[in-house]
Amino acid sequence: MSQRRSITVARQASLRSTNLALAASRVFAADEPVARVDVARSTGMTRSTASRLIDELVESGILKEEEPRTSNHPGRPAVPLSPASGHYFALGLEVNVSHLAVRLMDLSGTVAAQQDLDGEFIGSAPREVLGTLARLARECLSSLPRNATLTGAQIALPGLVDSSRNLLLRAPNLRWDNVDVFGLLANEGLEELDTLTCSMANEADCAAMLFARTAPGRRSEHTNFLYLSGEVGIGAALVRDGQLSLGQRGWAGEIGHTCIDPSGPACGCGATGCLEQYAGTRALLARAGASTVDELLARDRAGDPASNAALRVAADALALAVANAANLMEVTTVVLGGDLARFAHVHEPRIVEELDRRLLIRPFVEPRVVSTIPDHAAPALGAATIALERVIADPSRWIPERASSRASS
Numbered sequence: 001m002s003q004r005r006s007i008t009v010a011r012q013a014s015l016r017s018t019n020l021a022l023a024a025s026r027v028f029a030a031d032e033p034v035a036r037v038d039v040a041r042s043t044g045m046t047r048s049t050a051s052r053l054i055d056e057l058v059e060s061g062i063l064k065e066e067e068p069r070t071s072n073h074p075g076r077p078a079v080p081l082s083p084a085s086g087h088y089f090a091l092g093l094e095v096n097v098s099h100l101a102v103r104l105m106d107l108s109g110t111v112a113a114q115q116d117l118d119g120e121f122i123g124s125a126p127r128e129v130l131g132t133l134a135r136l137a138r139e140c141l142s143s144l145p146r147n148a149t150l151t152g153a154q155i156a157l158p159g160l161v162d163s164s165r166n167l168l169l170r171a172p173n174l175r176w177d178n179v180d181v182f183g184l185l186a187n188e189g190l191e192e193l194d195t196l197t198c199s200m201a202n203e204a205d206c207a208a209m210l211f212a213r214t215a216p217g218r219r220s221e222h223t224n225f226l227y228l229s230g231e232v233g234i235g236a237a238l239v240r241d242g243q244l245s246l247g248q249r250g251w252a253g254e255i256g257h258t259c260i261d262p263s264g265p266a267c268g269c270g271a272t273g274c275l276e277q278y279a280g281t282r283a284l285l286a287r288a289g290a291s292t293v294d295e296l297l298a299r300d301r302a303g304d305p306a307s308n309a310a311l312r313v314a315a316d317a318l319a320l321a322v323a324n325a326a327n328l329m330e331v332t333t334v335v336l337g338g339d340l341a342r343f344a345h346v347h348e349p350r351i352v353e354e355l356d357r358r359l360l361i362r363p364f365v366e367p368r369v370v371s372t373i374p375d376h377a378a379p380a381l382g383a384a385t386i387a388l389e390r391v392i393a394d395p396s397r398w399i400p401e402r403a404s405s406r407a408s409s
């Protein structure tokens, strides 16, 4: 093939990929099913091009056609399009300090299978924990419908990850360093991951993406916020215009190691007086003398002084850290996730109070603190969502090129 011809073919292929992604993203993003003509109008494509691309997306099982709308206008009624379910799936995996979770989700956001396991993974052996996670994932994959496609996996981890090398660098509360998570999962029985697109992210980033979406590719009403995910550790994720703001290496958001008091208790990170040592679940329970969150909540309701005091200490520390972050990063909406949401009755008013006092831009904005519905598997659900958005961003990977569509533009 001559060089000029090969460049022309490459351009056509990449144009087709770009246009397929554009057409798909419009259907996935819509709150209500849209018709081919809507896709053409919103993308600037001709009706025939949009229609041809949509045909490919429907034939391949990425989109589905619904019952035609009845119309008073002459001509054929418009056929509404929506994300198809049951064909393309992704695995959302989660390792947290006290919880493992797996969610098998399809492109419509439907969870086909789920597995959860509570445990105590501080100082655990990565191979053993990931072996357990692989077994949970295998159990979920047994529900994968015949002829369905597993497109990839994403794992949520409580630490710093190097996403370019798919390496967990450091998870202080697990005491894991330099762990090849997907290599171990493949060795422990998930060998199909070797040939799929798999990636990793901090658990707070994954949970934040879940809050920013109502389904894969579809934004929720929340587009700009600071998400706080609390367990033993406390992570944060900043979402701007519906997307994660990750920092150069993806390591932004370590609010759990914000210093509350330099002379405070030692932290797993090696420093002292970090936020986690006041508002992290383990530190909070220890200070209150309770063994579970449920017990602490019951004692708090009953007016137990130690529990009331420990929650006050946690809320004071959290409110201070959030107010500092809010001034630095122009945050006006704060979202409490994980265990922090379970203490919303104490944390929400205290954070609002501190934002009212400390946020310089306060006279011009109305800060809001909202809590998620507590769900230990939020990072796993967010991870599955992120993995499925890779399919929406490049559907051509899953559609064989047809002779008739080579020149689609």
Ligand SMILES: [Zn+2]
Pocket: 256, 257, 267, 268, 269, 270, 271, 272, 274, 276
């Ligand atoms: Zn620390």
